[in-house]
Amino acid sequence: MAVEDFIVTLLGTGVPSPTLDRFGASALVQAGPETLLFDCGRGALQRIYQLNVSFQDARLLFLTHLHTDHSTGIPDLWLTPPVFASRGFGRSDALQVYGPVGTNHMIHHLKEAYTADKTAMTSADFINKTGYQMEPMEFAEGDAYERNGVTVSAFLVDHVNISPAYGFRVEYDGRVAVISGDTTYSENLIKHSEGADLLIHEVAMAPENLRDLPEYVEEVLGWHTTPEQAAKIFVKAKPKLAVYTHLALFLGVTEEELIARTTKTYKGALEVGYDLARFEVGRDQPG
Numbered sequence: 001m002a003v004e005d006f007i008v009t010l011l012g013t014g015v016p017s018p019t020l021d022r023f024g025a026s027a028l029v030q031a032g033p034e035t036l037l038f039d040c041g042r043g044a045l046q047r048i049y050q051l052n053v054s055f056q057d058a059r060l061l062f063l064t065h066l067h068t069d070h071s072t073g074i075p076d077l078w079l080t081p082p083v084f085a086s087r088g089f090g091r092s093d094a095l096q097v098y099g100p101v102g103t104n105h106m107i108h109h110l111k112e113a114y115t116a117d118k119t120a121m122t123s124a125d126f127i128n129k130t131g132y133q134m135e136p137m138e139f140a141e142g143d144a145y146e147r148n149g150v151t152v153s154a155f156l157v158d159h160v161n162i163s164p165a166y167g168f169r170v171e172y173d174g175r176v177a178v179i180s181g182d183t184t185y186s187e188n189l190i191k192h193s194e195g196a197d198l199l200i201h202e203v204a205m206a207p208e209n210l211r212d213l214p215e216y217v218e219e220v221l222g223w224h225t226t227p228e229q230a231a232k233i234f235v236k237a238k239p240k241l242a243v244y245t246h247l248a249l250f251l252g253v254t255e256e257e258l259i260a261r262t263t264k265t266y267k268g269a270l271e272v273g274y275d276l277a278r279f280e281v282g283r284d285q286p287g
């Protein structure tokens with residue numbers, strides 16, 4: 001990593017479906033000396049391993065909200081790396097988890113749930129005891145994490161089914177990446193996306209021409225952002241590049257339809273994210 005590097009890699013771009021091509025929601029941000037994880041859905045640790053990112057570096061996690069598809073990867077991220085510390089690629093520091101109210105409760109009870117494992121594993125000499133620790137910290141809107149020139153600030157979004165839910169604005173080297181988290185159309189997100197080089201946004205979509213959508217689709221669509229709403233957000237926020245993640249594509253709709261419905265009104269740069277897609281913030285093109 002060069003000092004000016006500011007890279008966002010999508011670790012998982014999926015939704016709750018346990019598919020192999022799109023893992024659970026998670027993104028890795030590498031900004032100069034800092035490595036930050038945003039959400040920890042299913043398979044996040046496998047993607048980190050696949051990228052050859054050191055487990056020691058992946059020890060700072062921010063949660064947008066506490067839905068399972070953003071958090072089921074936490075036990076893996078917490079408990080697996082300390083096992084490998086003595087072999088040079090594990091974690092020998094505590095995992096830090098920043099999340100909304102409720103995070104302290106969740107982490108406390110995760111620790112309770114794994115008591116038997118902890119008793120057994122921490123009795124083994126080769127397992128790093130400090131790495132086996134996990135420290136939660138709750139934040140609210142306006143709180144910011146700042147270190148080594150990297151600033152992460154949380155802003156409220158509207159995910160309807162669960163509250164609070166946050167998006168994150170990450171600033172480094174005069175450049176800005178914004179991660180929407182899960183949300184329906186949010187004016188607050190537009191406000192906090194001002195000047196964004198990269199806007200990573202969720203989306204949900206069903207066929208346009210279906211008169212009666214199944215009830216579960218109607219309900220879930222109400223928690224998320226349709227392509228038409230996303231287009232409106234992108235037009236107002238004017239990111240240099242907009243990237244879709246968390247693709248909830250119902251009833252056989254395709255990525256081509258997703259792009260077509262977005263670009264009816266949004267004419268700026270747009271990519272449909274995929275697992276391990278890599279973006280250099282401010283330098284636009286996916287790798």
Ligand SMILES: [Zn+2]
Binds near residue numbers: 065067159
């Ligand atoms: Zn959610």
Ligand SMILES: [Zn+2]
Binds near residue numbers: 025067070246
């Ligand atoms: Zn989600």
